[in-house]
Amino acid sequence: MLINELPNGDFAFSLARQFLVDVYDMGFFTELAQSKDPMLAAIAAKAVKESRYHLRRSEDWIKRLGDGTRESHDRVQKAFKDLWGYLPEMFDVSDDEQQLVDAGVAVDRSALEENWTASVHAVMREATLEIPDDGWSISGGRDGMHTEHLGFLLAEMQVLQRNYPGQQW
Amino acid sequence: MVVEADKADTAQLFKLLSSVCDPEIPVLTLQDLGVLRDISISGDEIEVTITPTYSGCPAVEVMQEDIKTALADAGYQHVTVQQSLSPAWTTDWMSDAGREKLRAYGIAPPARQAGQQTERTNIKCPQCTSGDVKRISEFGSTACKALYQCQDCREPFDYFKCI
Numbered sequence: 001m002l003i004n005e006l007p008n009g010d011f012a013f014s015l016a017r018q019f020l021v022d023v024y025d026m027g028f029f030t031e032l033a034q035s036k037d038p039m040l041a042a043i044a045a046k047a048v049k050e051s052r053y054h055l056r057r058s059e060d061w062i063k064r065l066g067d068g069t070r071e072s073h074d075r076v077q078k079a080f081k082d083l084w085g086y087l088p089e090m091f092d093v094s095d096d097e098q099q100l101v102d103a104g105v106a107v108d109r110s111a112l113e114e115n116w117t118a119s120v121h122a123v124m125r126e127a128t129l130e131i132p133d134d135g136w137s138i139s140g141g142r143d144g145m146h147t148e149h150l151g152f153l154l155a156e157m158q159v160l161q162r163n164y165p166g167q168q169w
Numbered sequence: 170m171v172v173e174a175d176k177a178d179t180a181q182l183f184k185l186l187s188s189v190c191d192p193e194i195p196v197l198t199l200q201d202l203g204v205l206r207d208i209s210i211s212g213d214e215i216e217v218t219i220t221p222t223y224s225g226c227p228a229v230e231v232m233q234e235d236i237k238t239a240l241a242d243a244g245y246q247h248v249t250v251q252q253s254l255s256p257a258w259t260t261d262w263m264s265d266a267g268r269e270k271l272r273a274y275g276i277a278p279p280a281r282q283a284g285q286q287t288e289r290t291n292i293k294c295p296q297c298t299s300g301d302v303k304r305i306s307e308f309g310s311t312a313c314k315a316l317y318q319c320q321d322c323r324e325p326f327d328y329f330k331c332i
Binding site: 038039041042043045046047049050053056057060 | 223224254255256257258259307308330332
């Protein structure tokens, strides 16, 4: 998903993105743990436990920043506004993916949206933050249409193998 | 020295592996942590099953090597270490001896019954045993630990989180 390609930057932005993805991960991995694929199900059962405490951290920070100083409030409010258009992609199921959903392997992510929205809105309200309006949106990660940031991520992750093919440590 | 695996029994092998420690918390053995799940012997092959504590745990490869080394030192040559992901590791598998060692080392051990909401009320300072503690950060020196401070003796300490 494109939201995962965005670079960390302002602390409020990094935490807002983390929070939005953590809430998604909780719902997603909970469902994926029911997958008919035993390997995916085992990884998901593990991931949901780890996501739970990642969420504990990011949720605390959103409340602290949103209901903190004017500066922290404004920064985290702006971060949510800047991130809002990346969210529809989370629940957008492609045709190929639908086949895996029908086979009981993948998660019907469109069904996760309702709980996700309720959880995110509740925390944001407690953090005295406004829910941004739906407006622009962008997607395409699953169709191979990425942000410009992915190139930098890949370059960093691949640099060792590009320079020293077959290297191990 | 080469020992035929089919002459060994699993209890003996568990005993041999009782010296293998977690690379990141060296006071704990893999058995204390509940990471060492099973040992099976088939002919001259030994298969050791471990369940990693955390996905992406950087210590897993070191654990596998340490297990092979410990068995090789005792003469067992044909050893494979496989990872079992399901059921997922939980802090509930940590032994009482392991919890006590953690406390003595200065790390507050995880509360029992991972996933229950009582966790935060059961944390005691590993130095003075006071229950009046304050969380400084949800993530401490490693992802599996949180940083706390005792309000009585003022010592900061790591708490091994429930998972």
